[in-house]
Amino acid sequence: MLSRTGNGVAKSRRRAAGHHPTECVKVLPRGRGAQSPSSALRDRRTDILSSGAMATQLCTSTFSTGSGRGFCGTAGNFSRVSSFRSGGSCRVPGLAGAVGSISSFRMGLSGPRSFLPGSCLSAGGHPSGLVGSGVWLSEGSFNGSEKETMQFLNDRLASYLEKVRQLERENCQLEGQIREWYDGQIPYICPDYQAFFKTLEELQRKILLTKSENARLILQIDNAKLAADDFRTKYETELSLRQLVESDINGLRRILDELTLCRSDLEAQVESLKEELLCLKKNHEEDVNALRSQLGDRLNVEVDAAPPVDLNKILDDMRCQYEALVENNRRDVEAWFNSQTEELNQQVVSSSEQLQCCQAEIIELRRTVNALEIELQAQHSMRDSLESTLAETEARYGSQLAQMQGLIGSVEAQLAEIRCDLERQNQEYQVLLDAKARLECEISTYRGLLDSEDSRLPAHPCSERKPSVRGPHTQPGPCAPDPQVSTHIRTVSEEIRDGKVLSSREHVLPRPL
Numbered sequence: 001m002l003s004r005t006g007n008g009v010a011k012s013r014r015r016a017a018g019h020h021p022t023e024c025v026k027v028l029p030r031g032r033g034a035q036s037p038s039s040a041l042r043d044r045r046t047d048i049l050s051s052g053a054m055a056t057q058l059c060t061s062t063f064s065t066g067s068g069r070g071f072c073g074t075a076g077n078f079s080r081v082s083s084f085r086s087g088g089s090c091r092v093p094g095l096a097g098a099v100g101s102i103s104s105f106r107m108g109l110s111g112p113r114s115f116l117p118g119s120c121l122s123a124g125g126h127p128s129g130l131v132g133s134g135v136w137l138s139e140g141s142f143n144g145s146e147k148e149t150m151q152f153l154n155d156r157l158a159s160y161l162e163k164v165r166q167l168e169r170e171n172c173q174l175e176g177q178i179r180e181w182y183d184g185q186i187p188y189i190c191p192d193y194q195a196f197f198k199t200l201e202e203l204q205r206k207i208l209l210t211k212s213e214n215a216r217l218i219l220q221i222d223n224a225k226l227a228a229d230d231f232r233t234k235y236e237t238e239l240s241l242r243q244l245v246e247s248d249i250n251g252l253r254r255i256l257d258e259l260t261l262c263r264s265d266l267e268a269q270v271e272s273l274k275e276e277l278l279c280l281k282k283n284h285e286e287d288v289n290a291l292r293s294q295l296g297d298r299l300n301v302e303v304d305a306a307p308p309v310d311l312n313k314i315l316d317d318m319r320c321q322y323e324a325l326v327e328n329n330r331r332d333v334e335a336w337f338n339s340q341t342e343e344l345n346q347q348v349v350s351s352s353e354q355l356q357c358c359q360a361e362i363i364e365l366r367r368t369v370n371a372l373e374i375e376l377q378a379q380h381s382m383r384d385s386l387e388s389t390l391a392e393t394e395a396r397y398g399s400q401l402a403q404m405q406g407l408i409g410s411v412e413a414q415l416a417e418i419r420c421d422l423e424r425q426n427q428e429y430q431v432l433l434d435a436k437a438r439l440e441c442e443i444s445t446y447r448g449l450l451d452s453e454d455s456r457l458p459a460h461p462c463s464e465r466k467p468s469v470r471g472p473h474t475q476p477g478p479c480a481p482d483p484q485v486s487t488h489i490r491t492v493s494e495e496i497r498d499g500k501v502l503s504s505r506e507h508v509l510p511r512p513l
Contacts, residue, residue, distance in 0.1 A: 233370050240366075241359055248355055252348060259344065266333060277326060281319075288315055414502060421504050 288311055295311070495502040 237363055237366055244359055
């Protein structure tokens with residue numbers, strides 16, 4: 001009896017008194033971690049593996065003509081199998097295939113096709129178990145033409161091994177052709193680019209030097225522009241100072257012209273006073289002469305007269321008086337002129353001091369204004385740079401946010417799909433658990449029925465035959481009806497990325513033999 005589950009393959013052995021050596025098939029599951037036969041030809045046998053090629057492995061076993069014990073690999077439990085009434089051998093091929101990442105095969109009962117001879121069926125004409133994900137052969141299925149079944153399976157194994165050898169030969173031929181093609185190719189000689197590399201390095205060095213020189217010139221140009229701006233501001237400041245000084249000089253020139261006019265007026269007055277003095281002196285001399293002439297005539301006439309008045313003394317006194325008056329007038333005029341000049345000088349000095357203070361304040365204010373303008377320009381440039389940086393940052397983080405949202409959406413979609421797959425797998429698991437429970441119940445029921453039948457049935461004629469009497473081509477008796485076995489292929493394709501199942505698809509179809 002052979003059974004196969006999704007976790008492994010169980011093989012059964014039978015011992016009997018005759019000890020007939022037989023061959024049974026160990027079914028190799030195709031799943032994760034499974035090794036395909038002849039892995040060196042994996043690239044040439046993809047079509048065989050994808051189409052569900054059968055890989056078999058022989059293991060020796062013995063069957064008895066009576067009852068025996070066997071091992072059944074259903075859910076890791078051991079079961080007792082009895083009623084092996086015929087000797088011989090039976091080899092069951094294992095089904096293995098790989099579609100997608102995980103592939104499994106489910107054997108059903110409903111199909112009409114069979115790959116075993118009729119002697120491998122149970123007494124009722126139905127296989128006792130090819131259910132779920134394993135292969136079950138009923139008790140009493142080896143009571144007929146086991147050798148026909150063995151011959152059939154041996155033929156299939158021989159054809160499979162022949163195909164493997166043919167693929168190995170074709171692979172060797174292809175390797176030889178590839179080697180000959182590579183040997184026939186003309187070797188490609190790589191040209192020597194060392195001289196060009198040196199030229200490129202020299203040009204790159206020159207480019208770097210030129211870039212550094214350009215950067216230095218740009219820095220010098222910027223420094224010259226800044227110095228020109230400073231000189232321009234200084235020139236404008238000095239020009240404004242010059243204009244202020246010229247306006248002050250023009251004002252002082254007007255004052256000087258006024259003072260010159262006043263001086264000319266005063267000089268004209270002095271000249272007129274001098275002329276008047278000369279006229280007075282001339283008139284005085286004429287009067288003195290007239291008086292002298294008169295006095296001289298009288299002196300001659302009046303000899304006995306009183307002594308005469310000294311006119312020269314009087315004239316001298318008068319001259320002294322007028323000179324003192326003129327000197328006083330001159331002093332007064334000079335004092336007035338000096339006082340006016342001093343007042344004007346004081347006004348000029350005070351106005352010049354005020355002008356200098358105002359000019360210093362204006363210069364300081366202009367410097368402050370220039371510094372504030374420079375700082376304002378720097379703040380404007382900083383604001384522009386910060387705005388551009390903010391825009392770039394917003395754009396970059398916006399794109400990153402969009403990418404993250406897209407990733408989140410894809411991950412949520414994958415999560416939803418995974419949840420759906422988990423729910424579906426959970427449902428399938430529950431269905432399989434129910435099927436397992438029902439199968440265990442049926443197996444226990446069948447085991448009890450078989451045990452009761454073994455205890456009630458008499459010795460069967462087929463079991464009384466001696467193994468030595470049967471030849472390799474002996475036909476079974478009419479007591480062993482032919483079983484019929486149907487095969488179904490269940491293909492499960494899963495897409496796995498980074499250890500996560502992204503999608504899963506299942507397809508079940510009957511497999512032709």
